[in-house]
Amino acid sequence: MYRLRLFAIRHARTFEWIYKYVERGMVAMDPLFAKIGYNRVERPIALVEKGVKTLLFDCKMCGQCVLSSTGMSCPMNCPKQLRNGPCGGVRPGEFCEVKPDMKCVWALAWDGASRMRHGGDKIKEVLPPVEHTLKGSSSWLRVSREIAAQERDAMDAARETLAQAFPEARENEPSAAPLAAEPPNAVNQELKK
Amino acid sequence: MSDAHRSEVEPIGYVPVPEGYVSHSRLERVLRSGRFAVTAELNPPDSADPEDVFQAAQPLGEVADAINATDASGANCHMSSIGICALLTRAGYSPVYQISCRDRNRIAIQGDVLGAAALGVSNVLCLTGDGVGVGDQPGAKPVFDFDSLTLLRTIRTMRDQGKFLSGRKITRPPQLFLGAAENPCIPPYDWRPDRLAKKVEAGAEYIQTNYIYDIPLFEKFMARVRDAGLDKKVFIIAGVGPIASARAARWMRSNVPGIHIPDPVIERMEKVEKPAEEGKKICIELIQQIRDIAGVSGVHVMAYRREHVVSDIILESGALKGRKRARPS
Known part of the structure; x- marks a missing residue:
């Protein structure tokens, strides 16, 4: 939902905090996940992740979430799906070139990042292109498992x-x-x- | 086949790149030697006739260090940039191969980069590309597999590490001078310099900007670029172009993405009898003003379907001042 998305960006600092604790919690659950089998928990967790993130961020389940590097503004909502900043076509008032009624995802991203504790540094990192084989999988699970x-x-x-x-x-x-x-x-x- | 034949068809790429350079690009030489560079955009023909390309290139070649071959700009279908580059290198010009992420995926682009380098191309310009909606075929599928930064990083990896993004080895890496675009005069203004820094981080060695008609806004941008020390890390070439008429300017402003033309410029065009002449004059003045801004290394002239005026504009502006011109009478 567009409005909730804007809300999430306005409160990017809070979401950064929530995310930190969700991540710690999931890392702590690693032994349990390992016991049940990561491939077995994948689907239910991906389902929960999809529900929560679709509501809050208009998540597209790309499977490689970068919200903490993009000021809690999901770059998959950019019609060009840019991962590293706005294109050169942003309209006056920071509106999208392709969807004139929508605010530029990346203008919002920089706004959100400036509200976060680490977002300002993270948004400067060059991110790799989207790996399409990961579409639909749970980023939360992948990240916590890696950590x-x-x-x-x-x-x-x-x-x-x-x-x-x-x-x-x-x-x-x-x-x-x-x-x-x-x-x-x-x-x-x-x-x- | 004798060896004599081999040496005839394989001269490109055997010459080692000089110390301190990344390519054989003439543009790179000009920029690194500290001279004010001039590049110009060639409008791609809607035909399969090579003569159309040569005709358009001829007036640009008189003044430009490199000629940009656009990649379906504005999402309109024209002769491909790689095709134009192939023709230009054969005719002895130094083209800038523009790559847009809109139409091709990573497999196609990495292959084309090798192909272009093999054809003698030594400059690339990595672009995101305009959305398909503004073009002549809005029903097309937008690809955007890469964005301009991932594209930059990929070509840099191909060049410096001799590898595709997959890690597979490239036996002879492409020797390319890497460029990107920036649009200082459109929002989000505050973040544009940060975005530029990111492009440099991704691998950009020169920047060609979109049209600059708003000098105060550009100066503000450049001040922040200098504060961040970016002008020492990347060559910035400012984009300019002659406007044909006030009507054309209004149309461009509302129909072409990423173009900012301030009202006073359009009003000035409206007041005069010969708007085309005035457009040229404005362009010359812009070049002169841009030349005085610290940290700017050159100008990029984009004259839409008016290649013939580019040479006059550059010579009258004095952008090539200090370069020796040998012209036997």
């Missing part, structure tokens, strides 16, 4: 370095410097602290 995996890898790397730094301990008291990966649940308990 969870990264955190796990970082944890393992730290443990490995520690074990290598204390080789004697590994020999005499292996439990003090374990090399094997911890079971996922235990790793997650560590992370929460």
